[in-house]
Amino acid sequence: AQSVAQPEDQxxxxxxNPLTVKCTYSVSGNPYLFWYVQYPxxxxxxxxxxxxxxxxxKGSYGFEAEFNKSQTSFHLKKPSAxxxxxxLYFCAVRDWxxxxxxxxxxxxxxxxxx
Amino acid sequence: xxxxxxxPRYKVAKRGQxxxxxxxxxxxxxxxxxxxxxxxxxxxxxxxxxxxxQLDKSGLPSxxxxxxxxxxxxxxxxxxxxxxxxxxxxxxASSWGGGAGLGYTxxxxxxxxxx
Numbered sequence: 001a002q003s004v005a006q007p008e009d010q011x012x013x014x015x016x017n018p019l020t021v022k023c024t025y026s027v028s029g030n031p032y033l034f035w036y037v038q039y040p041x042x043x044x045x046x047x048x049x050x051x052x053x054x055x056x057x058k059g060s061y062g063f064e065a066e067f068n069k070s071q072t073s074f075h076l077k078k079p080s081a082x083x084x085x086x087x088l089y090f091c092a093v094r095d096w097x098x099x100x101x102x103x104x105x106x107x108x109x110x111x112x113x114x
Numbered sequence: 115x116x117x118x119x120x121x122p123r124y125k126v127a128k129r130g131q132x133x134x135x136x137x138x139x140x141x142x143x144x145x146x147x148x149x150x151x152x153x154x155x156x157x158x159x160x161x162x163x164x165x166x167x168q169l170d171k172s173g174l175p176s177x178x179x180x181x182x183x184x185x186x187x188x189x190x191x192x193x194x195x196x197x198x199x200x201x202x203x204x205x206x207a208s209s210w211g212g213g214a215g216l217g218y219t220x221x222x223x224x225x226x227x228x229x
Contacts, residue, residue, distance in 0.1 A: 004156075034217055041222070042222055043223055044157070044207075044218075044220040045220070046217045046218070046219070049217055090157070101147060101170065104149075104156035104157045106155060106156045107154075107156050
């Protein structure tokens with residue numbers, strides 16, 4: 001079965017500092033990994049994905065994520081946080097062997113303090 | 115349309131009432147998904163359509179939940195005899211194909227409150 005863990009409910013970071021939002025996953029086959037962001041009263045917005053190839057993936061709004069197969073992790077990073085990055089972040093995994101749907105993590109609330 | 119449209123945005127239902135939630139996917143998108151997001155939780159899969167065919171309904175929590183997409187475009191999620199535990203945001207998402215590497219486009223959701 002697929003599962004996703006986001007070990008931190010909340011991450012606080014000062015504006016201008018680097019940020020990391022952690023994600024680990026478990027799948028039986030090859031993982032397809034995604035990050036989505038959710039602003040209040042809005043749907044989920046796609047940030048980036050890892051399918052294959054380079055382990056460092058660059059996405060929207062300056063975010064990037066690194067796929068680490070040995071640690072089964074896909075941490076989201078940004079070199080310099082903005083106050084406007086404050087939102088709820090979800091990691092998701094998709095295993096082609098188990099159908100079409102995503103399994104989402106519980107979410108991490110990021111607060112960027114001015 | 116430009117995005118995935120869901121209606122209504124908010125719905126308050128009395129316990130025991132039936133509700134119908136609508137999803138208008140992006141034109142031409144073959145795949146359509148419904149997710150349930152409880153307060154403070156990540157979205158949980160409910161059901162998946164490819165065109166008009168419901169290929170996976172393993173996430174529907176009970177037989178009170180029913181989804182359809184009769185013409186392969188608009189989809190309706192129906193909940194019969196609503197209960198308080200059904201209170202959640204119901205998210206619809208679509209994608210143009212079934213490839214596992216494709217991301218979804220999500221709608222803004224319908225917030226259902228059962229009182």
